[in-house]
Amino acid sequence: MTAGLAHPAVRTVEIATEADLIRVRQALRAASEQAGLGLVDSTKLITAGSELTRNILTYATGGRGTLSVEQVRALGRNGVRGTFTDSGPGIPDVDAALTDGFSTGGSLGLGLPGSRRLVDELTVATSPSGTTVTVVKWGR
Amino acid sequence: MSDDGTRLRVLEAVATLVSDGIATLDPQGVVVGWNAAATELTGYEADEVIGRSVSLLYTEEDTARDLLATELDGSRGSGRFETEGVRVRKDGSRFRAAVVVAPLTGADGELTGFVKVLRDVTSRRADEAMFNALLESAPDAMVIVDPDGRITLVNRQAEIMFGYHREELVGQTIEVLVPQRLRGRHVHHRDGFFAAAQVRPMGVDLDLFGVRKDGSELPVEISLSPLDTDRGRQVCAAIRDVTERREQAERLRRQRDEIMELSTPVIQVWDRVLALPIIGTLDSGRAARLTEALLEKIGELQAEVVILDISGVPTVDTLVAQHLLKTVQAATLMGASSILSGVRPETAQAIVHLGIDLGRLRSRNTLREALQLALQIVRDRSSAMSEAAADVAGAAW
Amino acid sequence: MSETLPILKIGDTLLVALQGDLDDAAVVRIEEQLTQEVARVHAAGVLIDVSGLTVVDSFIARVLARVVAMIRLLGAQTVVVGISPAVAITLVELGVPMGHLDTALNAEQGLALLRRLRAAADHGSDR
Ligand SMILES: Nc1ncnc2c1ncn2[C@@H]1O[C@H](COP(=O)(O)OP(=O)(O)OP(=O)(O)O)[C@@H](O)[C@H]1O
Ligand SMILES: [Mg+2]
Numbered sequence A: 001m002t003a004g005l006a007h008p009a010v011r012t013v014e015i016a017t018e019a020d021l022i023r024v025r026q027a028l029r030a031a032s033e034q035a036g037l038g039l040v041d042s043t044k045l046i047t048a049g050s051e052l053t054r055n056i057l058t059y060a061t062g063g064r065g066t067l068s069v070e071q072v073r074a075l076g077r078n079g080v081r082g083t084f085t086d087s088g089p090g091i092p093d094v095d096a097a098l099t100d101g102f103s104t105g106g107s108l109g110l111g112l113p114g115s116r117r118l119v120d121e122l123t124v125a126t127s128p129s130g131t132t133v134t135v136v137k138w139g140r
Numbered sequence B: 001m002s003d004d005g006t007r008l009r010v011l012e013a014v015a016t017l018v019s020d021g022i023a024t025l026d027p028q029g030v031v032v033g034w035n036a037a038a039t040e041l042t043g044y045e046a047d048e049v050i051g052r053s054v055s056l057l058y059t060e061e062d063t064a065r066d067l068l069a070t071e072l073d074g075s076r077g078s079g080r081f082e083t084e085g086v087r088v089r090k091d092g093s094r095f096r097a098a099v100v101v102a103p104l105t106g107a108d109g110e111l112t113g114f115v116k117v118l119r120d121v122t123s124r125r126a127d128e129a130m131f132n133a134l135l136e137s138a139p140d141a142m143v144i145v146d147p148d149g150r151i152t153l154v155n156r157q158a159e160i161m162f163g164y165h166r167e168e169l170v171g172q173t174i175e176v177l178v179p180q181r182l183r184g185r186h187v188h189h190r191d192g193f194f195a196a197a198q199v200r201p202m203g204v205d206l207d208l209f210g211v212r213k214d215g216s217e218l219p220v221e222i223s224l225s226p227l228d229t230d231r232g233r234q235v236c237a238a239i240r241d242v243t244e245r246r247e248q249a250e251r252l253r254r255q256r257d258e259i260m261e262l263s264t265p266v267i268q269v270w271d272r273v274l275a276l277p278i279i280g281t282l283d284s285g286r287a288a289r290l291t292e293a294l295l296e297k298i299g300e301l302q303a304e305v306v307i308l309d310i311s312g313v314p315t316v317d318t319l320v321a322q323h324l325l326k327t328v329q330a331a332t333l334m335g336a337s338s339i340l341s342g343v344r345p346e347t348a349q350a351i352v353h354l355g356i357d358l359g360r361l362r363s364r365n366t367l368r369e370a371l372q373l374a375l376q377i378v379r380d381r382s383s384a385m386s387e388a389a390a391d392v393a394g395a396a397w
Numbered sequence C: 001m002s003e004t005l006p007i008l009k010i011g012d013t014l015l016v017a018l019q020g021d022l023d024d025a026a027v028v029r030i031e032e033q034l035t036q037e038v039a040r041v042h043a044a045g046v047l048i049d050v051s052g053l054t055v056v057d058s059f060i061a062r063v064l065a066r067v068v069a070m071i072r073l074l075g076a077q078t079v080v081v082g083i084s085p086a087v088a089i090t091l092v093e094l095g096v097p098m099g100h101l102d103t104a105l106n107a108e109q110g111l112a113l114l115r116r117l118r119a120a121a122d123h124g125s126d127r
Helices: A019-036 A039-059 A110-119 B004-017 B036-041 B060-064 B067-078 B124-136 B156-162 B180-194 B242-263 B284-301 B319-335 B345-353 B367-396 C024-041 C060-075 C083-095 C107-126
Strands: A012-015 A065-074 A077-088 A122-129 A129-136 B021-025 B031-034 B081-088 B094-105 B109-120 B142-146 B150-156 B208-211 B218-231 B232-241 B267-269 B273-278 B305-312 B337-341 B363-364 C006-009 C013-020 C044-052 C077-081
Touching: A012 A019, A012 A039, A012 C107, A019 A039, A019 A065, A019 A077, A019 B021, A039 A065, A039 A077, A039 A129, A039 C060, A039 C083, A110 A122, A110 A129, B021 B036, B036 B109, B060 B067, B067 B081, B067 B094, B067 B109, B142 B156, B156 B208, B156 B232, B180 B232, B218 B242, B267 B367, B273 B284, B273 B367, B284 B319, B284 C083, B305 B319, B305 B367, B319 B337, B319 C083, B337 B367, B363 B367, B367 C107, C006 C024, C013 C024, C013 C107, C024 C044, C024 C060, C044 C060, C044 C107, C060 C077, C060 C083, C077 C107
Parallel strands: B273 B305, B305 B337, B337 B363, C013 C044, C044 C077
Antiparallel strands: A012 A065, A065 A077, A077 A129, A122 A129, B021 B031, B021 B109, B081 B094, B094 B109, B142 B150, B142 B232, B208 B218, B218 B232, B267 B273, C006 C013
């Protein structure tokens, strides 16, 4: 098989307090370095991770969730995939939430749409029992 | 006015004419009529079966799970019950039968019995065997899917490509072979294909991916064709692993990009003044790389002014204007001023009509004028800088 | 956690360097310390060096913008220096509005810009 396998090592970070923001950034930075992402790309990924973590702290029930980070490989490129999961109330209107300026928290509403611009792939799977946002950043 | 007896006799008359085995049953499943084709099919003469339960054709397993009740109740429920399974002849040999059971009702709608039609499909199985052989010899992975999206058949290549045994795949929806992130969209497209089926490649110009059992992904190319079978319309997907082809295309693309980049260098035109002559169209990827290269140079050379010359850009549409705007904003955040040069009248019109706010961006018609402005800015700043240095020195004393 | 932020004073200008991976509490603490210090010493200008920050997400960016606004209300000007290429691109893509931030490449240019800003502000108040 020529196509690479997903990197087996998956690192998880529990998200429960603001201090975990730093752990999230560290985990994403470590994975970015491993995958050989450049400084700009890793900064974008880490920043997106920061935004998504903040959303969990703000909107998920009890402000709790999990990040799992893994290295991915396809088409001869290395990348990093971060999966942010929470079992909060979910996002009723994902399209709206992905639009600049939409916020139910009286904020700028930049986190989700901004994160989408910062990574190569962003998908949201959400239901009333929780939300999973997956981001992938590819190296070049 | 026709009584129930007449109806049954009409039915029996029809039964003698057809080549399918037909049995008429009473409400309990006891045989009351048996045509010649049924004898030919099963080896039982009419007088051997009339008065006995039709379940004498069943295998032991089917008898044990009370298939008779299933068939009769099923047909009564929906007016028709169809099944396919193995039946046993008088001599003990087995055959594969397609079975249809329908209830018979009297004039007042009460149940008077059933009619059961049996067809030997063992020979059709032979066609299927040939089809399977064909499937197995195909060079591509082949997956056949029913309208609900369930996999009904796969070949050996599919097993190898995706790392599953066929028993694990048959009965699953086709989406097990599609990466999680693309599944929702896939279900949607799949319904669309069944609605308007024709032979076609899937997702023309799309980057398609499959996912193996171990979770790894592979780029694929898929060709779809509808397959009308007696179990309804199915779709046959021929799947090809294009990892190598995509990698090659990717390499070519990167080489092309590198050549493009070389043709658009960031030039230091003066101390702390950079120029970026943009030539050709700007797509997102190229714009991102140009911006990065420019910002790196700003940091490296501590450049204070950047001239973005767009005289070589054929058309400035919303997208190009937005890329330019982002570059200018990022340069501003770093502390460098930007000057746009080479704006043609039609470009100026486009930018204004598009309602794009280029903010505090200064613009000059020609590169020469832009350079003059840049030097002016640098001069002003350096005099302010020496004054500031004097302040700090004074304060430090 | 009560580590204090090292704030350097040169003349009537405060210099502060933000460093490392800051959590939200640290960012908010910096905001408070800095505004209090500006008021306490009657600073005329503040130079914030962010070259030591690896990530500036929308929260940190918003606090920065807030600090600048508060400092302006206290009668002083702020210049942010040392935004790296990666951070600059990221902030622009993220879409945080930073238009009102005055920035410079390094401390030297930052001090020069502060001087120009103060001249402009003084000039403005004359009229
Ligand atoms: N994990 C989540 N669970 C539930 N709702 C969420 C979650 N993440 C985002 N949302 C919803 O989506 C909206 C948009 O999120 P986004 O991050 O874009 O903006 P924001 O958090 O409101 O503002 P900002 O990120 O700019 O501070 C939120 O206001 C919230 O309603
Ligand atoms: Mg948010």
